[in-house]
Amino acid sequence: MPWFLYLIECADGSLYTGIATDVEARFLVHASGKGxxxxxxxxxxxxxxxFELTGRSEALRAEYRVKRLSAQQKRALIAGERSLESLLPRIEASEEE
Incomplete structure (x- = not known):
């Protein structure tokens, strides 16, 4: 099942980063005040x-990396000026075997 990393804009101009399997449903939970x-x-x-990711583990790693970015860096990610892949550690071929 795919997992997603998502970024939400808040009324104060800040950005929230989270993960979910259903971004729309999760946003509705946040919007209802229960997030x-x-x-x-x-x-x-x-x-x-x-951003779609292959599983929960990869989503958690991506969330950790994105939460460490500045607001400006997050906005660059949102704008497509930076790729999510550039933030994630690469798995070497020898590690996959």
Whole structure:
């Protein structure tokens, strides 16, 4: 089952990063005030971007990396100026075997 990394714009201009299997349903949870503490304190406005990943483990790694980015770097990712793949560690062929 694919997982998604998503970025939400909040009413105060900040960005929230999360993961889910259904981004639309998860956004509705955030918008209802029952999501993460961060989005309960700020009104989530819209999903700015989502990226499909192969599984939960990869999504968690991507979320960790993206959450460490500055707002400017996150906006570059959203705009397509930076790829999500450039943030993820590469798996060497010898590690896959």
């Amino acid at each position: 993460a503490r961060y989005t309960r304190a700020r009104k989530p406005l819209r999903v700015l971007a989502s």
